[in-house]
Amino acid sequence: MTEAFDYIIVGAGSAGCVLANRLTADHRNRVLLLEAGGSDARFWITVPIGYGKTFYDRRVNWSYETEIEPGLAGRSSYWPRGKVLGGSSSINAMVYVRGNPADYDDWAAMDCAGWGWSEVEPYFRKMESWRGEPSELRGSNGPLSVSDTSREIHPLCDHYLQAAQEAGLKRNPDYNGASMEGVGPYQITVRDGRRASASQAYLRPAMGRKNLTVVTNALVEKVLIEEQRASGVRYRHGGRVREARANVEVIISAGAVNSPQVLQLSGIGEAEKLRDLGIPPILDAPQVGKNLQDHLGIDYHYRANRPTLNSQLRPWWSQLLLGARYLLTRGGPLALSVNQAGGFVRSDAGRSRPNMQLYFSPLTFDTAPTGTRPVTRVDPYPAFRLGVSPCRPLSRGWLSIRSPDPTDAPEIRPGYLSVEEDVEEMLSGVRLIRRLAAMPGLSEVIAEEMQPGPIVSGDDQLREDIHKRAWSVFHPCGTCRMGSDPSRSVVDPSFRVHGLRGMRVVDASVFPTVTSGNINGPVIMVAERASNMILADRNR
Template identity: 45%
Template sequence: MTQKYDYIIVGAGSAGCVLANRLTENGQHKVLLLETGGSDKSIFIQMPTALSIPMNTDKYAWQFHTEPEPYLDNRKMHCPRGKVLGGSSSINGMVYVRGHAKDFDEWQQHGAQGWDYQSCLPYFKKAESWYLGENTYRGSEGPLGVNNGNEMENPLYRAFIEAGQQAGYAKTNDYNAAQQEGFGPMHMTIKNGRRCSASRAYLDPIKRRSNLTIITGAQAQKVLLQNKQAQGVEFKVNGKVQSALAKREVILSAGPIGSPHLLQLSGIGDKETLEKAGVEVQHHLPGVGQNLQDHLEFYFQYKCKQPITLNGKLGLISKGLIGARWILSKDGLGATNHFESCAFIRSKPGVEWPDIQYHFLPAAIRYDGKSAFDGHGFQVHVGHNKPKSRGAVTIASSDPDEAPKIQFNYLQHPEDIEGFRACVRLTREIIEQSAFDDYRDGEIQPGKDIQTDEQIDAFVRQAVESAYHPSCSCKMGEDDMAVVDSQTKVHGINSLRVVDSSIFPTIPNGNLNAPTIMVAEKAADHILGKTPLNNLNAPVVMESQWQQVQRRSEI
C-alpha cells in the first residue's frame, strides 16, 4: 500500500535535516525523509581532520564531473555532492561562513522578497550554538555547534592575520558579525571535537519521533504530478520502485545538482530541453537548472623555514597518534579542520563589499590530501567569490540513474579573470610582509616567474579547483527565469517547494553550508505558516570610502 504523509522531503542534506526537525517539532505532521545514502557514523566523517576522505569516497558522495570547461582549457572539474545522512555537510570542510550582509540584500534586489540580511539574521542565530555565547549577531541555543578548532595554536595562523594588518587591511574579530571585511580567526562546524553536520545537529536528536519516517538507500525518480499539483514522490529502494503520497507538500532538498535534475525528470523545466531528453513536459519553467554558480580557488603555497607545519604530521605513526588521541579525548589535531584563520577583502576600489576570500592552512598539500609538498610548507586558499559567469544543470536523458550534464562556464566573464589576477598579486603582497619573515622560505606555487597578466591567466586556468559551492540553479524570485517564489514554492506547480542552496539568487561571499541551513530554518516557518522572526536591525560595518580605496586598516 502506498503510504501517505503530510510532507515528503527529498534529500537528508544540510536543508533536509533542518526541515525534518522543524516540521515534526509540534507533533502534528507526519513527515517522510528520503535519502539515497546511508549512515554518517563513519570515523572518517566524524573526525574533522579526515575531511578529505568522505568527499572522495563513492559511498558517501556523488562523484560528479563537469563537461569540459571551455575557459579552463577544457578541464573536467570534480563536483562531489553528499550521498549520506547530512548530505554535503557530512563531507565538507566544516567552514562556517554566513556571507556578507550585502549578499542577502542582493537576494532581495533580485526579487527574493523578505530575504534581506536583517530578515535572515534571526534564522542564522536560531540555528547556531556559538561557543563564545550569544550576542546581537550570534546564537547560543541552536543545534549547530560553531567554534575555532584549536584556537590558532600554530603561530602561522596569527602570522597570517598580522601580515594582513601590515599590508594595510583591517582586522575583524568576527567576520560572521558586524564586519566581514578583514583578517581574523575562522569558524567551523565542530562540537565537542566532532563534525557537527546537519545530520548530527538536527536529525540525531529526533530520529525517535513517531511522526518522522526516514528511508535511506532511497533514490528519488520523479515527483508525481496531477493537474500541475504535486501528489507525491516515486523512489527506488533495493532496485524496487515505490511511491509515497503527500497530503500537504513535497519539498525537494536534493541540492544544487539533484533538485533541478529531479524537477526535469518530473517534466518541470525548459520545454525544448525536456523534449530533447525524452521527458514528457508537465510544466514549462525555463529557469530550472539555469543560473548555476560556484566558487573557484587555488592554493598559494610557500616553503616554511621552521618545522612547525602539518607536513611533518603526514607519516603513518603521526597520523596514528593523532587518530588515537582523537578517539580517546576528541581533541588535538584530529579535532580541527586546520583552517583556523582567514580573511575577506575587496579586489579593487569600486567593489562595495568583499569579493575575495582566504582560508589559511599551516601545510602545503592538496585539499583532497593526494599530494603534499616534500618538506615543510604553508598555503592560503584564495578565490574570487562573486563570479559573474553562469552555467547550467541539464538533464541528459529520462533515465534517473544517468547523471545530468553540469557546465559552470567558469571564468567566462572577463571580470572573473580580473578578479583572479587580483588574487595573485594581492596575496603575494600579503605573504611578503614581515610577519612571515621567520617562516617564509620561497614561493612554491604559482612560482616567482608568474608575473604578467598572460602568465597569471594561464596558471589560473590550470591550477584553479572548485571550492565545492555549486548553487543558484533553481533561483528564487519573480522574473521569467525564477524557479521558486519568496515562499520557496515552485512557480506554476501547487504543493511543491525547493529548499536548498539551489534557490539562492546569487552566490554569497563565503562557504555555503551556513546560509543553506539558514534558508531551511526560514523556509520551515514559511511552510508551517508561522510569523517570521523579528528583524534585529543589527548594524553592519562597511568601508565608507569603497569607491576610492581597496583597503584601510580601520573601517
C-alpha cells in the same frame, strides 16, 4: 499499498535535515524523508579532518565531474557532493560563514522581497550555538554548534595574520559579527571535537519521533504530479520501485545539482529538451538548471623553513600520537579543518565591501596520488597554502539531465571565467596573495614559492596560470532560482514552484546569487526560514 504522509522531503542534506526536524516538531505532521545515500555513522565523517578521506569516497559522495570548461584551459572540475545523511555538511570543510549582510539586501532588490538582511539575520541567531566570546549578535542556544578555533590553530597561522595586518588588512575576531571585513581564524561547525553536520544537529535529535520516517538508499525517480499538483514521489529502494503520497506538499531538498535533476526527471523544465529525452513535459520551466553559480579559487603553495602541519601529519609515529590525543581529548589537529585561517577583504580601497575570501592552510598534499586527498599522505616537507576566491562571480552556467535515467549524472557546465571581469577579479586576488607573501610576517617563514613559482610574474602569465590551475571551491547554487517573476525564476520567495501546487524547493539551488564565503550556513538559514513559512501555511 502506497503509504501516505503529509510532507515528503527529497534529500536529507543540510536543508532536508532542518526541515525534517522543524516540521515534525508539530506531532500532527507525518513526514517522509528520502535520502539517496546511507548513514553518516562513519569514523571519517565524525572526525573533522576526515573530510580528506571522504573527498573522493563514492560511498558517501556523488563525486561529480563537470564538462570540459574553456575557462579552465580545457579542464573539467571535480565536484564532491554529499550522498549521505547530512549531505554535503557531512563531507565539507566545516567553515561557517553567514555571508555579507549586503548579499541578502541584494536578494531583496532582485525580485525577492522579504529576503533582506534584517529578515534573515534572526534565523542565523536562532540556528547557532556559538562557542566563542559571548556576543548579543550571535545565537547561543541553537541546534548548530559553531566553534571559535583561535586557541587551537597551527602556530603558522599567526604569521599569516601578522602579514595580513602588515599589508593593511584589519584583524577581525568575529567575521560573523558586527562586520565581515578582516582576517582571522575560521569558525567551524564542530562540537566537542566532532563534526556538527546538519544530520547531527537537526536530524538525529528528531529520529525518535513517531511522525518521522527516514529511508536511506532511496533514489527518487520522479515527483508524481496530478492536475498540476505534486501528489507524491516514485523512488527505488531495496531493489524495488515504490511510491509514497503527499497529502500536503512535496519538498525537494536534493541540492544545487540534484534538485533541478529531480524536477527535470519529473517533467518540469525546458519542454523541448524534455521531449527530446522522451520525458513528457508537465510544466515548461526553462529556468530549471540555469543560473548556475560557484566560487572559483586558486592556491599558491610555499615551502616553509620551519615545521608546518605536514610535519605532524606525515610521520607514522606522529599520526599515532595525534590519533591517541584525539581519542582521549577530542582535541588537536584532527579536531580542526585544514582551512584554519582566512578572512574577507577588499582587493582595493575603491570597493564598497569585501570582494575576496582568503584561505590559509598550514599543509600541502601535492605529492599525494592523483584522485586522492588523504590526510595521512601530506607532502614530506614543510609547506603551506595561501588561497583566494572572489566573493561574487558574474559568470553563470547551467546543468541538465542527459536521459530519463536517475542514475545518469547530469551534464554540468559551470561557465567559469566566461565573463572577463571574473578573470580580472582573480588577477587582483593573486596579486594580493603575492603581496601578503612578501610581508615580513610570512616572508620570514618562506623558503620558496613552489606553485606557480616566481617565474610566473607578468599579468599575462598570471592570467594563464589562473586558467590552468583555478578550481571549484565547491559552492554550487542558483539552479532553481528564487524570485517573483516566473520568467526569470523557478520558485517564488516562499519556495513554491511557479505553476504547480503542493511543491517547493528548499536548498542552495534557490539562491538568486551566491553569498560571500562558504554557503553551508546560508543553506541552513534558508531551511530554517522555509520551515517557518511551511508551518505557518499549514496552520492557516
